[in-house]
Amino acid sequence: MDLLDLSQNIRKIRQEQGLTVEQLAIQSGFSKGFISRLENFRVNPSLNALQKISVALGVKVGDLFHTDLKSPLYTFGTLNEGNELSRDDNEKFGLRYMALAHPQIGRKINPMVIEYTEACSERDFMMHESDEFFVLLEGEVDFFITDESCSQHMTANDTVYLAANIPHKVRLHEGCDHAKALAIYENTSVQPG
Numbered sequence: 001m002d003l004l005d006l007s008q009n010i011r012k013i014r015q016e017q018g019l020t021v022e023q024l025a026i027q028s029g030f031s032k033g034f035i036s037r038l039e040n041f042r043v044n045p046s047l048n049a050l051q052k053i054s055v056a057l058g059v060k061v062g063d064l065f066h067t068d069l070k071s072p073l074y075t076f077g078t079l080n081e082g083n084e085l086s087r088d089d090n091e092k093f094g095l096r097y098m099a100l101a102h103p104q105i106g107r108k109i110n111p112m113v114i115e116y117t118e119a120c121s122e123r124d125f126m127m128h129e130s131d132e133f134f135v136l137l138e139g140e141v142d143f144f145i146t147d148e149s150c151s152q153h154m155t156a157n158d159t160v161y162l163a164a165n166i167p168h169k170v171r172l173h174e175g176c177d178h179a180k181a182l183a184i185y186e187n188t189s190v191q192p193g
Contacts, residue, residue, distance in 0.1 A: 002187050004099065004110055007041040008085065009064050013057050014039075027056035040087045042128065075101045079113055079137070079182065094119030094172075110187050116141065116172050116179040125167040130186035132162045139179025142171045 014024050021039070025032040029052055037043040038053075045053070047061075054061045082098035090097060094117040101111055116139070125144070134143070136154045143160055144151045145168050152160070153173060162168060172179055 002107065002110075003041045003044060004085075004102075004187070006045075006064060007039050009066065010053060010057075011039040011086065013059060013063070017057065019057075024053070024056055028052045029056075042126075044129070077101060082113060085112075092119065092121050093123040095123070108187050110185045112183050112185070113137075114170075114181050114183055116170065116181070118172060118177050122171065123169055125169045127165045127167050128162075128185060130164050133184045134160045134162070135182045137180045137182055140173035140176040141179050141181070142173050144169045144171065 014021070019027075021035050022032050025035045028035070030049070034043065035053075038045055038049075050061055050064055054064055057064075077100055079100070082100045083102040085097040085099050087095075087097050096115040096117075098113040098115075099110065100113060101107055125147070136156055136158050138156055140156075141154050142151045143154050145162070145166060147167070152158075154160070170179075170181070
């Protein structure tokens with residue numbers, strides 16, 4: 001199982017039990033930030049961490065990995081379909097994430113369509129533990145790297161490749177109310193220990 005599936009399973013079990021991120025953090029002995037990063041597939045948990053989380057959720061560790069899907073040899077799809085993900089309070093920031101090729105268990109990459117709309121809040125800089133390739137498909141955005149002073153205005157068909165752990169954020173360009181991008185991340189899997 002990959003980190004994306006694991007993170008979504010943990011979030012689903014937590015929500016089904018009516019627990020907040022803070023409550024799970026307290027019960028498992030981790031920080032609220034760690035649980036948030038875990039549920040948003042930004043950190044690789046150790047098996048020890050997963051054991052503590054499963055105890056806090058009242059489930060077996062194996063339940064966190066449960067999936068009924070068998071890995072297909074190929075997956076057809078379109079950029080307009082995928083599994084919608086809840087990530088980093090995305091609605092608050094006018095973001096919509098669609099995981100493409102989600103049924104492809106054991107995939108090496110995670111392709112996602114990200115839609116940007118106007119919102120009252122702006123997301124802070126973020127970084128990933130893996131490289132990222134970003135293609136703007138529609139609209140106009142300003143892509144910020146490291147801080148507010150370093151930005152690139154992007155239009156449809158523009159791309160950027162980011163090495164791991166580079167702070168960045170995307171903002172709709174002034175006058176644009178919708179943009180759509182394809183982001184491809186290296187798949188990170190759970191590390192033992």
